Amino acid sequence: MGQDAFMEPISSTVGVFQCKIYLLLLGTCSGLKVAVPSHTIHGIRGQALYLPVHYGFHTPASDIQIIWLFERPHTMPKYLLGSVNQSVVPDLEYRHKFTMMPPNASLLINPLQFTDEGNYIVKVNIHGNRTLSAHQKIQVTVDDPVTKPVVHTQPSSGAVEYVGNMTLTCLVEGGTRLVYQWLKNGRPVHTSPTNSFSFQNNTLHIAPVTKEDIGNYSCLVKNPVSEMESDIVMPTIYYGPYGLRVNSDKGLKVREVFTVDIGEAVLFDCSADSYPPNTYSWIQRTDNTTYVIKHGPHLEVAPEKVAQKTTDYVCCAYNNVTGRQDETRFTVIITSVGLEKLAQKGKSLSPLASITGISLFLIISMCLLLLWKKYQPYKVIKQKLEGRPETEYRKAQTFSGHEDALDDFGIYEFVAFPDASGVPRMPSRSVSASDGVSGQDLHSTIYEVIQHIPAQQQDHLE
Numbered sequence: 179m180g181q182d183a184f185m186e187p188i189s190s191t192v193g194v195f196q197c198k199i200y201l202l203l204l205g206t207c208s209g210l211k212v213a214v215p216s217h218t219i220h221g222i223r224g225q226a227l228y229l230p231v232h233y234g235f236h237t238p239a240s241d242i243q244i245i246w247l248f249e250r251p252h253t254m255p256k257y258l259l260g261s262v263n264q265s266v267v268p269d270l271e272y273r274h275k276f277t278m279m280p281p282n283a284s285l286l287i288n289p290l291q292f293t294d295e296g297n298y299i300v301k302v303n304i305h306g307n308r309t310l311s312a313h314q315k316i317q318v319t320v321d322d323p324v325t326k327p328v329v330h331t332q333p334s335s336g337a338v339e340y341v342g343n344m345t346l347t348c349l350v351e352g353g354t355r356l357v358y359q360w361l362k363n364g365r366p367v368h369t370s371p372t373n374s375f376s377f378q379n380n381t382l383h384i385a386p387v388t389k390e391d392i393g394n395y396s397c398l399v400k401n402p403v404s405e406m407e408s409d410i411v412m413p414t415i416y417y418g419p420y421g422l423r424v425n426s427d428k429g430l431k432v433r434e435v436f437t438v439d440i441g442e443a444v445l446f447d448c449s450a451d452s453y454p455p456n457t458y459s460w461i462q463r464t465d466n467t468t469y470v471i472k473h474g475p476h477l478e479v480a481p482e483k484v485a486q487k488t489t490d491y492v493c494c495a496y497n498n499v500t501g502r503q504d505e506t507r508f509t510v511i512i513t514s515v516g517l518e519k520l521a522q523k524g525k526s527l528s529p530l531a532s533i534t535g536i537s538l539f540l541i542i543s544m545c546l547l548l549l550w551k552k553y554q555p556y557k558v559i560k561q562k563l564e565g566r567p568e569t570e571y572r573k574a575q576t577f578s579g580h581e582d583a584l585d586d587f588g589i590y591e592f593v594a595f596p597d598a599s600g601v602p603r604m605p606s607r608s609v610s611a612s613d614g615v616s617g618q619d620l621h622s623t624i625y626e627v628i629q630h631i632p633a634q635q636q637d638h639l640e
């Protein structure tokens with residue numbers, strides 16, 4: 179029965195079934211099947227290459243013949259070797275190169291040369307009470323593996339953004355059928371208005387370069403048998419300054435205005451994105467005069483140097499390679515510590531809370547004042563006021579904020595009259611406001627505020 183068969187017939191029924199499968203797979207049904215795992219095999223020059231072949235049949239066979247042929251495009255097929263049963267008959271020309279171990283139909287090519295590239299045809303003949311034949315074709319390619327590529331950057335000194343161009347060239351010493359691919363930060367680079375590739379893709383041309391072109395570039399080179407990636411290159415691209423900003427370690431910043439406490443040394447920091455790093459200079463503007471006060475990214479405003487309450491400064495950033503510069507103005511306002519504290523409180527408290535607090539304070543103050551007035555004997559007050567020395571009296575006067583505090587002194591009565599007509603405009607009783615309101619008619623009411631001066635009243639009584 180079949181030898182070295184990947185589908186050995188178990189019974190004739192199975193054989194017929196297999197025949198149907200062959201019919202489906204190959205479109206032929208000869209009772210013999212020859213199969214190859216791959217129709218294309220990539221070999222490496224100088225190494226051994228194994229061309230695996232499987233075959234199977236389901237008829238009784240006396241002789242098994244295997245023949246290998248080689249063909250190149252536009253040439254006649256060449257006989258390589260053949261076998262019947264176990265005996266191999268090689269072409270003497272290729273005796274040392276091709277090996278087969280029948281009934282195993284697989285072919286070993288050793289060593290593989292570029293001239294070995296082409297199609298290999300294997301033909302299997304089974305001879306029983308009839309002869310069956312089948313063949314397969316395998317395409318073999320031969321390549322040298324890729325050596326590690328090297329990326330060459332032109333110009334190596336770098337290029338200025340929007341002005342300069344850059345060319346990355348991928349150089350590979352060894353390897354055949356090379357396919358080049360450019361990677362930026364590990365992802366493929368695609369053609370774009372600024373990116374272009376050479377015919378082979380082995381050079382990447384960027385014209386003009388921009389800040390966005392900064393990255394880790396590498397060249398990936400592949401061929402059928404290998405792939406290699408270059409080391410990462412980071413092209414030098416000069417750009418900036420961008421995003422100039424001033425910050426300080428202390429103080430309150432609102433847009434371009436810094437509010438700082440008096441007596442507090444403040445360090446200002448100017449920064450902008452650029453390559454190479456910017457050179458910074460600080461300019462102070464006082465009235466109409468401007469002068470450079472410092473070079474470098476930091477500026478310390480010392481408290482003793484703060485002569486004015488408000489000072490304008492300019493931080494200027496200059497990139498000496500791109501030749502571009504940027505500047506930002508800012509104002510420093512010096513406040514007293516108290517104001518600063520208030521500002522901080524205002525930040526932490528809500529406006530409503532502040533209003534409530536102030537209102538409460540006023541209400542309590544009023545209550546205390548009223549209580550004090552209620553329980554203090556008038557005479558004592560007057561005596562005290564009269565007994566005060568001139569300086570103290572002045573102080574009190576200044577505190578009240580009036581021309582004469584004594585003019586305002588007295589009991590204020592809030593009187594309501596039920597009707598405008600017929601009722602004399604006289605205080606009926608010296609009552610509290612609440613009593614007065616409760617006893618009144620609500621139709622038309624006139625209110626009047628009457629000031630009693632207790633000292634005078636007491637004088638009259640005396």
Ligand SMILES: *[C@@H]1O[C@H](CO)[C@@H](O)[C@H](O)[C@H]1NC(C)=O
Nearest residue numbers: 239240241242262263264265
């Ligand atoms: C091949 O082997 C079969 C039996 O296995 C035998 O009958 C046949 O004669 C052999 N053929 C040759 C050419 O040796």
Ligand SMILES: *[C@@H]1O[C@H](CO)[C@@H](O)[C@H](O)[C@H]1NC(C)=O
Nearest residue numbers: 182231232279282283284286
């Ligand atoms: C044929 O021989 C190779 C080694 O030369 C072996 O790897 C392979 O499995 C064999 N094929 C079969 C079907 O026995």
Ligand SMILES: *[C@@H]1O[C@H](CO)[C@@H](O)[C@H](O)[C@H]1NC(C)=O
Nearest residue numbers: 190237238239306307308309
């Ligand atoms: C082949 O030989 C077998 C016996 O070995 C026989 O049964 C069968 O009929 C033959 N087939 C043909 C087509 O001659």
Ligand SMILES: *[C@@H]1O[C@H](CO)[C@@H](O)[C@H](O)[C@H]1NC(C)=O
Nearest residue numbers: 341342343344384385386387
């Ligand atoms: C950059 O390339 C553009 C177009 O490709 C060209 O016009 C320009 O002269 C190049 N600039 C430099 C500095 O080589």
Ligand SMILES: *[C@@H]1O[C@H](CO)[C@@H](O)[C@H](O)[C@H]1NC(C)=O
Nearest residue numbers: 362363364392393394410412
């Ligand atoms: C580029 O490579 C450097 C180290 O080689 C790494 O620190 C940096 O994060 C990389 N940048 C990106 C964008 O992958």
Ligand SMILES: *[C@@H]1O[C@H](CO)[C@@H](O)[C@H](O)[C@H]1NC(C)=O
Nearest residue numbers: 358367368369375377378379
């Ligand atoms: C070159 O690269 C581009 C983009 O990666 C790709 O579309 C194109 O097929 C490549 N050309 C060659 C010849 O490899």
Ligand SMILES: *[C@@H]1O[C@H](CO)[C@@H](O)[C@H](O)[C@H]1NC(C)=O
Nearest residue numbers: 463464465466467468486490
């Ligand atoms: C600033 O200069 C302008 C003209 O340059 C002048 O009109 C103005 O009076 C000057 N102001 C001060 C404060 O010197």
Ligand SMILES: *[C@@H]1O[C@H](CO)[C@@H](O)[C@H](O)[C@H]1NC(C)=O
Nearest residue numbers: 454455456457458497498499
């Ligand atoms: C640019 O400035 C740097 C300092 O930031 C300095 O080292 C360098 O020499 C300058 N280059 C030129 C061309 O002026």
